[in-house]
Amino acid sequence: xxxxxxxxAQFDAIVIGxxxxxxxxxxxxxxxxxxxxxxxxxxxxxxxxxxIHEFTPPWQAPNGGLPERExxxxxxxxxxxxxxxxxxxxxxxxxxNDRENPYEQVKPFRWHRTNVLxxxxxxxxxxxxxxxxxxxxxxxxxxxxxxxPIRYADLAPWYSHVEKFIxxxxxxxxxxxxxxxEYLPPMExxxxxxxxxxxxxxxxRDRRVTIGRxxxxxxxxxxxxxxxxxxxxxxxxxxxxxxxxxxxxLPAAQKTGRLTIRTDSVxxxxxxxxxxxxxxxxxxxxxxxxxxxxxxxxxxxxCASTYGTLQVLLQSRSATHPNGIGNHSDKLGRxxxxxxxxxxxxxxxxxxxxxxxxxxxxxxxxxxxxxxGRQDEDADFTRxxxxxxxxxxxxxxxxxxxxxxxxxxxxxxxxxxxxxVAFLGAFGEQLPQAHNRVTxxxxxxxxxxxxxxxxxxxxxxxxxxxxxxxGRQAEQMLKAAGAERVQLIPVRTMPGVSIHEMGxxxxxxxxxxSVLNAHNQVHGVDNLFxxxxxxxxxxxxxxxxxxxxxxxxxxxxxxxxxxKAGRI
Amino acid sequence: xxxxxVQFRRQRPAAAGEGRVxxxxxxxxxxxxxxxxxxTAWTGSAAGAALKAAGAAAPARSALNAGEMAVLGAAAxxxxxxxDTPGAREAGVPQFIGALYAGxxxxxxxxxxxxxxxxxxxxxxxxWQRGFADCTPExxxxxxxxxxxxxxxGGRTFSLADRILDPKAPFYLRLRDLVVLGYFTSETGSNRxxxxxxVPGKFEANVDIKxxxxxxxx
Numbered sequence: 001x002x003x004x005x006x007x008x009a010q011f012d013a014i015v016i017g018x019x020x021x022x023x024x025x026x027x028x029x030x031x032x033x034x035x036x037x038x039x040x041x042x043x044x045x046x047x048x049x050x051x052i053h054e055f056t057p058p059w060q061a062p063n064g065g066l067p068e069r070e071x072x073x074x075x076x077x078x079x080x081x082x083x084x085x086x087x088x089x090x091x092x093x094x095x096x097n098d099r100e101n102p103y104e105q106v107k108p109f110r111w112h113r114t115n116v117l118x119x120x121x122x123x124x125x126x127x128x129x130x131x132x133x134x135x136x137x138x139x140x141x142x143x144x145x146x147x148x149p150i151r152y153a154d155l156a157p158w159y160s161h162v163e164k165f166i167x168x169x170x171x172x173x174x175x176x177x178x179x180x181x182e183y184l185p186p187m188e189x190x191x192x193x194x195x196x197x198x199x200x201x202x203x204x205r206d207r208r209v210t211i212g213r214x215x216x217x218x219x220x221x222x223x224x225x226x227x228x229x230x231x232x233x234x235x236x237x238x239x240x241x242x243x244x245x246x247x248x249x250l251p252a253a254q255k256t257g258r259l260t261i262r263t264d265s266v267x268x269x270x271x272x273x274x275x276x277x278x279x280x281x282x283x284x285x286x287x288x289x290x291x292x293x294x295x296x297x298x299x300x301x302x303c304a305s306t307y308g309t310l311q312v313l314l315q316s317r318s319a320t321h322p323n324g325i326g327n328h329s330d331k332l333g334r335x336x337x338x339x340x341x342x343x344x345x346x347x348x349x350x351x352x353x354x355x356x357x358x359x360x361x362x363x364x365x366x367x368x369x370x371x372x373g374r375q376d377e378d379a380d381f382t383r384x385x386x387x388x389x390x391x392x393x394x395x396x397x398x399x400x401x402x403x404x405x406x407x408x409x410x411x412x413x414x415x416x417x418x419x420x421v422a423f424l425g426a427f428g429e430q431l432p433q434a435h436n437r438v439t440x441x442x443x444x445x446x447x448x449x450x451x452x453x454x455x456x457x458x459x460x461x462x463x464x465x466x467x468x469x470x471g472r473q474a475e476q477m478l479k480a481a482g483a484e485r486v487q488l489i490p491v492r493t494m495p496g497v498s499i500h501e502m503g504x505x506x507x508x509x510x511x512x513x514s515v516l517n518a519h520n521q522v523h524g525v526d527n528l529f530x531x532x533x534x535x536x537x538x539x540x541x542x543x544x545x546x547x548x549x550x551x552x553x554x555x556x557x558x559x560x561x562x563x564k565a566g567r568i
Numbered sequence: 569x570x571x572x573x574v575q576f577r578r579q580r581p582a583a584a585g586e587g588r589v590x591x592x593x594x595x596x597x598x599x600x601x602x603x604x605x606x607x608t609a610w611t612g613s614a615a616g617a618a619l620k621a622a623g624a625a626a627p628a629r630s631a632l633n634a635g636e637m638a639v640l641g642a643a644a645x646x647x648x649x650x651x652d653t654p655g656a657r658e659a660g661v662p663q664f665i666g667a668l669y670a671g672x673x674x675x676x677x678x679x680x681x682x683x684x685x686x687x688x689x690x691x692x693x694x695x696w697q698r699g700f701a702d703c704t705p706e707x708x709x710x711x712x713x714x715x716x717x718x719x720x721x722g723g724r725t726f727s728l729a730d731r732i733l734d735p736k737a738p739f740y741l742r743l744r745d746l747v748v749l750g751y752f753t754s755e756t757g758s759n760r761x762x763x764x765x766x767v768p769g770k771f772e773a774n775v776d777i778k779x780x781x782x783x784x785x786x
Contacts, residue, residue, distance in 0.1 A: 055766060058753040058785060063672045064664065065753060066729055188773035229771040230786050357780050358771035395783055396762065397728040400748045404721070404741055406647040406712060414748065415761035417783055 011037040011260070014282050014297040016267050016312065019119025020545050021532040021552045022303035023245030023253075024162070028556035029301070030256040034563075037260045037295055038250075039284060041308075042115035044263040045094070045122070047246040051236030053090035062089050075099050082112055083497055086123050090235045094122055101447045109455035110496035111307060117263050119305065120499070121244040123234040126215040126361070127388070128168045128243075129542035130159050132177040134373055138429075139538050142382045145335060145432030146508045148537050149518035152179065158550040158557075165252075166243035166549070167221040169362070170213030178208075178367035178542075185218045186211045187362050191354035192391035192420050196364070196481045203480045206369045212362035212388065215243035215546075224248065231359035242361070264288050266448055269316040270300060270325060272525060277320070279528040285448050299527045299559055299568055303552065306336075306501035306533035307438060311453050313505060313515075313522075313530075314440045324440075326505055326515040326522045326530075333439055335432040336457050336503045337539040341385075341492030342467045343425040344474035346483025348391070351420045355393065363390035366424070366477075368541045370469065381465040385428035386541040387474065394418025422478055425491055426470035429539045431462050432503060436495075457495040500544055502536035520555040527568045531555045629678060631670045632685070637662055638701035639685045646708040647747040653760040656751050664750035677735075677742075684739030688715065715740045758785055 012034035015025045022038060029036045044050075062068065065088070072080040079087050079095040087095055096115035103111055114120050133152035139145035156179070163182045171186040189197065189211055197209035216227040224247060225239035233242050240247035253259040264287035271281045271294065281296040302309050310333050314324040326332050366387040371379055394402075399418040403410065430436075436457040446452035475486040492498045508514025511523035516535050522528045531552035533544060540547070562568040632640065644656035644665070656662070669678055688711065692700035696707050703711070719738035725731045732745050751757040758764040763782040772780075 057755070057764060057766065058758050059755040061753065063668060064749050066668070066672065066732060066749075068672075069674070069733075188771060191774045194774070229768045230766070232786055353777050355775050355777045355780050355782075356771065356773050357775050357782075357784060358765070358768035359784055359786060360771045360773070393783075396752050396785075398726060400728045400745070400752070401725050401731050404716060404744060406716070406744055406747075407709065408649050408651050410748075411648050411651060411751075411761070414752065415757075415783070416781060417777065 011035050011295065011297040013037070013299045013301065014039060014295055015301045015303055016282065017119065017303035017305060017308065017532070018117050018245050018250065018261065019114075019303065019305060019532075020121045020124065020245065021548050022119070022301070023121060023249030024549050024552040025301040025303055025531060025556055026253040026259060027249040028553050029560070030253040030258040032556070032560045033258070034299075034560070035258045035260075036253065037262060037297065038253075039265040039267055039282065039295070040117045040119075040261065040263045041266045041287065041304075042096075042117060042119070042263060044261075045116045045118055045236075045246065047240070047251070048236075048238045050116075050246070051238060052093065054232070054235045054238060056090065065089055078110060079112060081110065082499075083491060084125075086112075086125075086234050086499075088234075090232070091123060102444075102452055103446065104441050104444055104452045104454035106454055106456035107458045108494050109457055110494055111453075111455070112496065112499045113305065113308070117261065118244055118246040118250070122236055122246065124244075124545060125543065126233060126242050127365075127543040128163070128166070128170075128181075128213050128215045128546040129365075130179040130181050131155070131540050131542065131547050132179055134177045135538070135540040138383060138540075139432065144382070145538050146506065146510070146513045149507050149509045149514075154518075155547070155550045155554065158554040159546065161553050162546065162549040165222065166215050166248060167217045167224070168213055168215050168546075169218040169227075171210050173208055173210050173367075175208060175367060177372050181213070181546075183213065184221060187214070187216075187218060187360050189364065190356050190391055192348055192351050192422060193364050195348075195351070196391055196422055196477075199481045200366070200477050204369070204477075206372070207477075208367055210365050210367070212365050214362035216361050217241050222248075227361060229358040229360055231361045233361055265293075266450075267304065267312050268292070268448075268450060270302070270312065270528065272316070272318060272320055272325060274318070274320040277524060277526075279325075279525055287448075290448070299563060300529070301552075301556070301559075302528065302530045303532045306504060306536075307453060307455075309530055309532055309534040310438055310504040311440070311450075313534075314438075314453075315450060325525060325528065328524065329512045331506070331513065332515050333504050334434045334437040335506050335537070336436045336438065336495075336501070337430040337432050337536070338495060338502060339427040339492060339498040339500045339539060339541075340430055340459050340463045340467060340495075341426045341428055341498065342471045342474070343389075343423065343489050343491045344471060344478055344486050345421055345423040345489070346478040346486040347419050348422050348478075348482040349420070349484075350482065355417050363388050365389075370473075379469065381462050381469060383429040383431065383462070383466065384541050385426045385466060385470050387424045387426055387470075387477075389422065389424035391420060391422040393420055422481060422483060424474040424478065426467065426474065427492075427498065427500070427541055427543075428463060428466045428470060429541050430459065430495075432506070432538050433460065436503075438504060455496070459493075459495060500533075500539070502533045502539050502544055505530050505534040506537040507535050508537060519558040520551055521559075526562070527559075529555050529559055629670065629675065632666050632682065635689075635699075635701075636682065636685050637666060639689050639699070640665060642701045642703065642708055643685075643688060643712065643743060644747045644750075646705055646712055647744055648751045649705065654756050656747055659751050659754040659756035661747055661750035661754065664754065665746050668746065680739060681742065684743065687739070688712075691715070712740070716744075752785075 018040040140147040170183040172180040227241040370384040440451040444452040505515035641662040648656040719740040
């Protein structure tokens, strides 16, 4: 790369967002020789020193860890409702202030977002799975959504590239529709999880129970420390033992000397030159001063998170792009998908003499077994779902909530490990549909006076039928594993809750049917790339972040090659 | 131990001018609420309304007074007594709950809680002719058991915090749950009953409960 490839501009590339994909874009672009500006709307957080409650013991938690209801109701009405406890007193400072950042819910929708450097790479669940080829073929097979312009083979080397850097702990299983990656040693299963695996696999030959593949290091890796089995990852980890932008990608980018980070920088829009059709700059509002600035660069990577990215594209209205960039065929903001669900749990007896020591930071996973490669005869829905769960002993908060007694016996019972409970939660693939969309509501000004993003998304008949089937299958599996009674609980019943946000600027071959091409380039704007969840044309059945990372590094590789060839 | 059900008797208003004579006294209302005698659920607002009906002024949010703290301390110690490990009092649970009362509870919750403590004290005077703080642990346990029996709760939650947040939880449950929360998040409870391990290092997935009968907290 020539040292000065920019024509008078301070930066060769601008990356919008510093989360899972923005961090990766910054790392890859700087390592390939480009001078990069990362724009982050949120506040600066430093690795280690910014994890203010990482070592706060229980007895110093405010109010014994009970929610600060007045504050939450006022400022964190949406964020404080996150399922699975990812919002707490220990990491509240990462999440966005809902009062200051309203959005419109035409139908109920949860938009969970952070507002700090590193984004949700700080708070994510770290489950790291490759999509299988079936996932890329799904749209073409059943006609829902558009055909993906790429297949598993296009992404496989990039998955490897990503896994090798971030470090993923997992167990290879040799399944075709659930590809193996490059793994650090797997975490271990509890006694009941082993039994669950044996009993389920013995009864169903098409089902596999494996340990969660997680972006936590089971051994030291790339200069980062091994996981200490605390399972408080979403507070931030000073050991650098899980992948986040702050622990991994941004330091790597920093090392090149070519990285500039600007926090408190809310991106308003992307400028496009009507003559050249190129994106020329990024308009920013300084969150602290309100000052408006423009930054220019040769190539722009939009990695602001699915809905953040869509908001920027929709807000980028001009004579050339009257409805926003990439919206020439009314596809922008449409085909939003995520994972709906249902959960089942049951007590399993016979393991009272077994316990575990430490706090493992992953669960177990049962890869998809419904409609794999073909439609099952007994399935009244298309696509499928995977299960994530675990089998652990109730902790003191569970045991205490099951009883109302008092005295020495109660004290002893609550302190001892509780009953063994096995839990399975389904992640079901929502079908891509044009009517599930976001738009801008110009009549409702939100943060910094920008129009509010308006969500009109709902689950449909296929999702409902799938959830019924998933509940039934979970119940059968838990019973086969020894549960006498199984209880189903509704989870992920509202779009947004899974925080697996995908779609809205989907990839595709046909510019009339999609927003991005096979290399995540916006159709018609060659120097603008979108590589976060917005690019997804369908949802698959596994956590999507690893795929976003693979798409990002692949797109950077392509972009830099195009720059070198003089085409961008 | 056999438990005799505590009888809550109505009392006449003590002082003239403390509300009209045909009004139930504040204590009566509280006693009735405590005994689950009212059809309304024992919610903060119901308690507040009942207190208002009883002619009580809206309670100011000062800290619990020494007498109330003494009742709370004695009750907490009955709920989590000293065994081979320290009890609630030594673990600072009364102070923990006192701080929640002063700074965390809603006005309605605080009124209900304060009323609940007063009711507990009343029940002790009626049953044992002394305040709750002066009862023996056995006497206190009998009173709490009676209160527990008289405090139906229809809700069901999977975690302690959810139940503490449930406005339908009766005073007995609120008291018991806050004592449990306070104790097991205290430095004493975290280290002596549970095992506070800020950095476990390893995950030992399958150990014999005889060698490790503990829960790791962080």
